[in-house]
Amino acid sequence: MKKIKKWQVIVAVLLLLLMFAFWYLFMGSKISDVSSEVISGENGTRSLVVYFSRAGELSDTADATASATPNSNQTMDGSDTEAAAKMIQQLTGADLYQIRTERSYRNAFWGTVATAWIEEKLDMRPDLAAQPENLDNYDVIYVGYPIWWFNAPMAIGSFLESYDLTGKTVVPFCTSTDNGIDVSMDYIRDVSGNAEVLEGYRVHNSSLEDVSAWLERIGMLEETESSYDTEEYEPEITDISPKESSFGYVTEGTEEYRGFVIDNVFHSANEGDIHYNVYIPESYNGSEPYALYFTLPGYEGLYFQGVASNLKSEEFGFEAQKYNSKMIIVAPQLSDWGETSANQTIALVEYFLEAYNIDRSKVYANGFSGGGETMSQVVGKRPDLFTAYLQVSSQWDGEYETVAEQRLPIYFAIGRNDEYYGCEPSQKAYDTLYSLYKNQGLSDAEINELLVLDIKEHDYFTERGMSNEHGGGDLFAYDEEIMGWLFSH
Numbered sequence: 001m002k003k004i005k006k007w008q009v010i011v012a013v014l015l016l017l018l019m020f021a022f023w024y025l026f027m028g029s030k031i032s033d034v035s036s037e038v039i040s041g042e043n044g045t046r047s048l049v050v051y052f053s054r055a056g057e058l059s060d061t062a063d064a065t066a067s068a069t070p071n072s073n074q075t076m077d078g079s080d081t082e083a084a085a086k087m088i089q090q091l092t093g094a095d096l097y098q099i100r101t102e103r104s105y106r107n108a109f110w111g112t113v114a115t116a117w118i119e120e121k122l123d124m125r126p127d128l129a130a131q132p133e134n135l136d137n138y139d140v141i142y143v144g145y146p147i148w149w150f151n152a153p154m155a156i157g158s159f160l161e162s163y164d165l166t167g168k169t170v171v172p173f174c175t176s177t178d179n180g181i182d183v184s185m186d187y188i189r190d191v192s193g194n195a196e197v198l199e200g201y202r203v204h205n206s207s208l209e210d211v212s213a214w215l216e217r218i219g220m221l222e223e224t225e226s227s228y229d230t231e232e233y234e235p236e237i238t239d240i241s242p243k244e245s246s247f248g249y250v251t252e253g254t255e256e257y258r259g260f261v262i263d264n265v266f267h268s269a270n271e272g273d274i275h276y277n278v279y280i281p282e283s284y285n286g287s288e289p290y291a292l293y294f295t296l297p298g299y300e301g302l303y304f305q306g307v308a309s310n311l312k313s314e315e316f317g318f319e320a321q322k323y324n325s326k327m328i329i330v331a332p333q334l335s336d337w338g339e340t341s342a343n344q345t346i347a348l349v350e351y352f353l354e355a356y357n358i359d360r361s362k363v364y365a366n367g368f369s370g371g372g373e374t375m376s377q378v379v380g381k382r383p384d385l386f387t388a389y390l391q392v393s394s395q396w397d398g399e400y401e402t403v404a405e406q407r408l409p410i411y412f413a414i415g416r417n418d419e420y421y422g423c424e425p426s427q428k429a430y431d432t433l434y435s436l437y438k439n440q441g442l443s444d445a446e447i448n449e450l451l452v453l454d455i456k457e458h459d460y461f462t463e464r465g466m467s468n469e470h471g472g473g474d475l476f477a478y479d480e481e482i483m484g485w486l487f488s489h
Ligand SMILES: Cc1cc2nc3c(=O)[nH]c(=O)nc-3n(C[C@H](O)[C@H](O)[C@H](O)COP(=O)(O)O)c2cc1C
Pocket: 052, 053, 054, 055, 068, 069, 070, 079, 080, 081, 082, 112, 113, 114, 116, 145, 146, 147, 148, 149, 150, 151, 175, 176, 177, 178, 179
């Protein structure tokens, strides 16, 4: 009898392993009970909401529900993406359809992750269990999905590419842990054929009002009483130079400092003259919505201390550019640390939202030291204007209830022995917001998504060459964990 060689055994074992891996990753159980019929919305609607969610992709076992991602959009039941889809369906009266693949993904999170990774890398198109025969009855297709591997799941391509979308409008929306929808937009445009693809939206910790504001902004919903004037926020090709607006007009600065045009003055109709420095990326031409970041100065940043003194003493406005190249950055120089400056900041934010093409889902703020006192008042008065707020080496002077109602994500960073404030006021603000969220019935995990208290020990500062913890607050501008948190929202 012929002797089996060692290498033959190795090859046989490898083949068996490969077959097992293929079976595990791509041969999940068949998904049954899938209909090609849509769930009907309002009579005569010409819109359809389609969505894909991991919750619909798990095999029908007891732990399928436990394996699904918690829903951040508490307004509706269902998985994260399902809840987002239902919010849009409720607001627009559209028909609804869930995209399901022919085979389930594995219930084990890492099983799904591995399959999704291979599918994304190989640009695969998984077979679908069913789908509507055609989309002839629709002009607008809202397409919802969780971000998978910095992209939309490949099943979205399977669905969209199977139709001729000429003349239709595709409106993408996503859910995710960290990433914005921008990571998936190239792919969505690719698989949408001849359709017009509108600005997408990440539905995360969102209320119906948030979603409705986005739909109004992109012209998909009639204006409602409670929200902004759609005219004001309709994306349009804007001139990049400052404009006169209903809120006032601007006298532009003539000098630059490290890419910022300095000493601009906004003559606010209600708040008087407001001085600010602004960085507008060269790529901005108004055709595409850009993020907006307001950074309020620390102890050397008021206007009387000298033009651009805030930019010369802090790095927040410069470091921020590394996180989003499509972001307008405003560094105001105000009059005090109190309410006057808070109202001026609000007026200036409103002006920018009106005069520039801004992605309303990416409006960020930070305040350092006295600027944090001011900015806490700003976000307390108008939490609806912002996506996330970073408070650095400061104390909270603003309202709490409004912020908790809006569920504005907030990060408090401070040294344990901050010479000016101590860390206690930050602890108190954090605790107060925490208990308000507890009263709302949020779980600890959900609250931790919204609130971070980051108290740094003295070593943090000395290791980076600073002995003073308060002045060392500027070091947070370089801290990728802190700045990354802000700009990942
Ligand atoms: C396979 C897989 C890959 C993921 N990749 C990302 C990612 O790249 N970025 C991100 O922010 N979230 C990622 N997530 C998190 C999901 O986008 C997030 O949990 C989403 O809310 C899930 O919605 P669903 O429960 O409706 O499926 C991933 C989740 C899974 C299962």
